[in-house]
Amino acid sequence: MAVEKQRGGVPAVATWEYASAPESREIVSFKERYGIFVGGEEVAPRSRSWFTTVSPATEEPLAEVAQAGPKDVELAVDAARDAFEPWSAWKPAERAKVLFRIARVLQERSRELAVAESLDGGKPIKESRDVDLPLAAAHFFYYAGWADKLEYAFPNRRPRPLGVAAQIVPWNFPLLMLAWKIAPALACGNTVVLKPAETTPLTALLFADVCRQAQVPPGVVNIVTGDGETGAHLVRSPGIDKVAFTGSTEVGKAIQRELAGRGIPLTLELGGKAANVVFEDAALDQAVEGIVNGIYFNQGHVCCAGSRLLVQESIHDQLVRKLKRRMATLRLGDPLDKNTDIGAINSRAQLDRITELVASGSEEGAEIYQPPCRLPEKGWWFAPTVFTNVAQSHRIAREEIFGPVLSVLTFRTPDEAVEKANNTMYGLSAGVWTEKGSRILWMADRLRAGVVWGNTFNRFDPASPFGGYKESGFGREGGRHGLEAYLRFS
Amino acid sequence: MSERATTGRLPVRKTYKLFIGGAFPRSESGRTLELEGHNVARASRKDARDAVVAARQGFAAWSGATAYNRGQVLYRLAETMETRLGALAGVCTGRREVARAIDRVVWYAGWADKLAQVLGSSNPVAGPYFNFTQPEPTGVVAVVAPDEPPLDGLVARVVPALVGGNAVVVVASERHPLAAIELAEAVATSDVPGGVVNVLTGLRDELAPVLAAHMDVNAIDVTGTDGDSAPLEALAAENVKRVVRAREDRSPWEIGAFMELKTVWHPIGR
Numbered sequence: 001m002a003v004e005k006q007r008g009g010v011p012a013v014a015t016w017e018y019a020s021a022p023e024s025r026e027i028v029s030f031k032e033r034y035g036i037f038v039g040g041e042e043v044a045p046r047s048r049s050w051f052t053t054v055s056p057a058t059e060e061p062l063a064e065v066a067q068a069g070p071k072d073v074e075l076a077v078d079a080a081r082d083a084f085e086p087w088s089a090w091k092p093a094e095r096a097k098v099l100f101r102i103a104r105v106l107q108e109r110s111r112e113l114a115v116a117e118s119l120d121g122g123k124p125i126k127e128s129r130d131v132d133l134p135l136a137a138a139h140f141f142y143y144a145g146w147a148d149k150l151e152y153a154f155p156n157r158r159p160r161p162l163g164v165a166a167q168i169v170p171w172n173f174p175l176l177m178l179a180w181k182i183a184p185a186l187a188c189g190n191t192v193v194l195k196p197a198e199t200t201p202l203t204a205l206l207f208a209d210v211c212r213q214a215q216v217p218p219g220v221v222n223i224v225t226g227d228g229e230t231g232a233h234l235v236r237s238p239g240i241d242k243v244a245f246t247g248s249t250e251v252g253k254a255i256q257r258e259l260a261g262r263g264i265p266l267t268l269e270l271g272g273k274a275a276n277v278v279f280e281d282a283a284l285d286q287a288v289e290g291i292v293n294g295i296y297f298n299q300g301h302v303c304c305a306g307s308r309l310l311v312q313e314s315i316h317d318q319l320v321r322k323l324k325r326r327m328a329t330l331r332l333g334d335p336l337d338k339n340t341d342i343g344a345i346n347s348r349a350q351l352d353r354i355t356e357l358v359a360s361g362s363e364e365g366a367e368i369y370q371p372p373c374r375l376p377e378k379g380w381w382f383a384p385t386v387f388t389n390v391a392q393s394h395r396i397a398r399e400e401i402f403g404p405v406l407s408v409l410t411f412r413t414p415d416e417a418v419e420k421a422n423n424t425m426y427g428l429s430a431g432v433w434t435e436k437g438s439r440i441l442w443m444a445d446r447l448r449a450g451v452v453w454g455n456t457f458n459r460f461d462p463a464s465p466f467g468g469y470k471e472s473g474f475g476r477e478g479g480r481h482g483l484e485a486y487l488r489f490s
Numbered sequence: 491m492s493e494r495a496t497t498g499r500l501p502v503r504k505t506y507k508l509f510i511g512g513a514f515p516r517s518e519s520g521r522t523l524e525l526e527g528h529n530v531a532r533a534s535r536k537d538a539r540d541a542v543v544a545a546r547q548g549f550a551a552w553s554g555a556t557a558y559n560r561g562q563v564l565y566r567l568a569e570t571m572e573t574r575l576g577a578l579a580g581v582c583t584g585r586r587e588v589a590r591a592i593d594r595v596v597w598y599a600g601w602a603d604k605l606a607q608v609l610g611s612s613n614p615v616a617g618p619y620f621n622f623t624q625p626e627p628t629g630v631v632a633v634v635a636p637d638e639p640p641l642d643g644l645v646a647r648v649v650p651a652l653v654g655g656n657a658v659v660v661v662a663s664e665r666h667p668l669a670a671i672e673l674a675e676a677v678a679t680s681d682v683p684g685g686v687v688n689v690l691t692g693l694r695d696e697l698a699p700v701l702a703a704h705m706d707v708n709a710i711d712v713t714g715t716d717g718d719s720a721p722l723e724a725l726a727a728e729n730v731k732r733v734v735r736a737r738e739d740r741s742p743w744e745i746g747a748f749m750e751l752k753t754v755w756h757p758i759g760r
Binding site: 138157249252253254256257259260261262268270425437440441444449450451452453454455456459461463464465466467469470471472473474476479480481489490 | 611613614615616617619621623628708719720721723724726727728729730732737738743750751752753754755756757
């Protein structure tokens with residue numbers, strides 16, 4: 001351990017030398033080429049079109065996957081249609097057991113799937129291993145138990161399944177978002193056609209094999225891969241009864257427009273620009289951990305990331321000093337290294353977007369800090385970044401960056417904190433740091449966001465409903481409330 | 491005049507105006523339409539935008555009131571409707587419809603302080619947190635009023651939105667604008683704060699798209715569009731508005747359609 005002294009007021013930084021500790025990738029093997037998963041079988045796409053999915057950490061090709069066209073999407077929707085009647089007629093208790101099995105298989109194959117997730121998406125193995133996989137399994141476990149108890153969730157309402165659910169998930173938590181979508185849909189008796197993100201299709205394709213092992217009936221789960229075009233075909237398909245989308249606000253609006261007048265229930269989980277509010281009485285070291293977790297978790301590729309830090313003016317300098325010191329200990333690099341805190345940026349397109357927005361931050365007059373940090377030569381990377389002297393009008397304070405970039409703003413009074421926190425078109429999440437429990441609840445009352453974390457951030461649980469206010473979307477995933485999106489009543 | 495001939499007295503007629511921010515202004519455009527035998531204000535786009543501003547202000551007061559208080563105020567609305575039973579009966583299908591509407595208001599008033607217990611939850615998360623979910627009003631709600639029944643149809647859409655703490659801007663039925671204005675007079679004499687209910691009369695095709703596209707409107711109820719809601723829904727996507735339509739005659743879930751759900755993680759520790 002060496003202690004460096006740096007000039008310019010930045011505190012001494014302890015530099016730990018770590019030997020590399022890579023997780024073995026032997027546990028996962030990808031096929032050279034994947035078709036689409038339809039009616040319980042992998043079939044070659046009618047489109048005869050494939051594309052390569054690469055590791056964002058090395059740009060190494062991992063596999064070829066289908067670019068599903070309109071015919072492929074129709075095939076999948078038809079398979080889901082055919083499977084709907086028998087599946088929805090299953091005894092609910094039996095349906096529950098299928099979901100319990102999926103949960104168990106996910107637990108049993110958890111390491112393999114975690115490695116696959118980190119390879120294809122670039123996220124650190126400690127996150128895919130300790131967060132994505134356990135939560136995905138827990139989600140199936142939670143909703144499995146609901147399958148035969150729906151009448152108790154909605155008394156006097158006769159809950160019934162909708163039919164075929166079209167589900168589109170993003171690249172930041174590929175398998176976890178798949179679980180958030182498929183678990184409640186199946187528990188309610190629906191069948192699904194799921195489209196994983198273009199850059200992270202592999203764990204969804206491995207999930208097809210999980211379905212085989214769990215003996216999910218053919219056609220109940222169908223998976224089509226491809227880019228946004230494939231998603232558009234799916235949303236336009238006349239055979240669907242429900243659309244659930246997680247992704248950007250821009251695409252969410254396009255889907256809402258597309259569905260206008262069709263009477264198809266829609267749930268949207270879109271972007272965010274969450275405020276993480278730190279009061280002067282907060283436990284600062286704990287708050288620093290929460291800030292770091294809030295924005296650098298998963299390279300900031302998190303819709304509910306705490307990307308706007310609102311600090312009470314009296315502690316601004318002290319907190320920023322502590323934060324910079326902590327940032328210098330973050331380890332960026334090989335996602336499969338167990339010591340890695342910050343992995344690769346998911347794609348070149350995303351890296352370009354982050355780079356462009358960060359440049360705007362400097363141009364508009366905010367002050368940038370990045371800890372000394374060597375970026376690997378191959379792959380797509382971005383150093384953890386914090387901006388101070390940020391004004392509310394700056395693009396970096398308004399637009400979702402979806403990268404490891406934090407903007408620091410200040411406030412004086414709780415009212416001002418509320419005002420600034422709510423000054424956004426988004427409303428997905430918020431954080432409050434204070435030792436006063438009453439203040440957490442006072443703030444929670446006033447923050448226009450679907451999830452409010454008190455003295456913590458980025459916590460998720462299958463029992464805890466998640467979803468946005470305003471342009472962050474509508475509908476909830478998780479908890480009893482998450483069932484409603486997949487049921488009709490009367 | 492025949493009115494004078496029968497009673498020996500010329501009755502004083504009411505001028506039907508808009509209801510914005512607790513006041514009854516004429517349209518800023520100065521326009522009227524002859525509907526149901528009266529010169530009814532033909533609201534402009536500017537009136538619609540003013541109504542949204544008023545509703546946003548009303549929302550702050552109304553959503554900040556306690557649920558118990560909102561319940562009492564809505565019960566008070568039922569009281570003021572009851573005293574205006576005759577006037578209301580004259581602008582809808584009659585006293586039975588008014589009675590239905592009043593009973594509906596009383597039924598919903600009672601939900602104000604029970605809603606969170608039925609729609610909310612405490613959630614057993616795997617960690618040291620008290621985690622709970624509660625319904626909160628979405629904000630400003632635009633309501634395209636159904637044509638039939640003139641009064642109860644409107645009440646059935648407006649009151650569920652109000653119970654949870656939302657503010658509404660109503661585009662009155664073109665066929666029955668008077669019911670909406672008579673209702674507004676009952677609202678004005680109840681204790682519902684100004685701006686919480688706003689009523690625009692005029693042409694639906696002129697007004698509804700303005701509200702559907704308005705960036706400070708959070709939800710739009712399209713029950714009254716009779717299935718022709720696609721253009722409004724497409725405009726609503728611009729700021730991800732919640733698009734609501736009636737599903738049940740009376741239900742706490744009808745209220746829930748105008749509510750957001752907030753989940754709070756509160757730490758537990760020694």
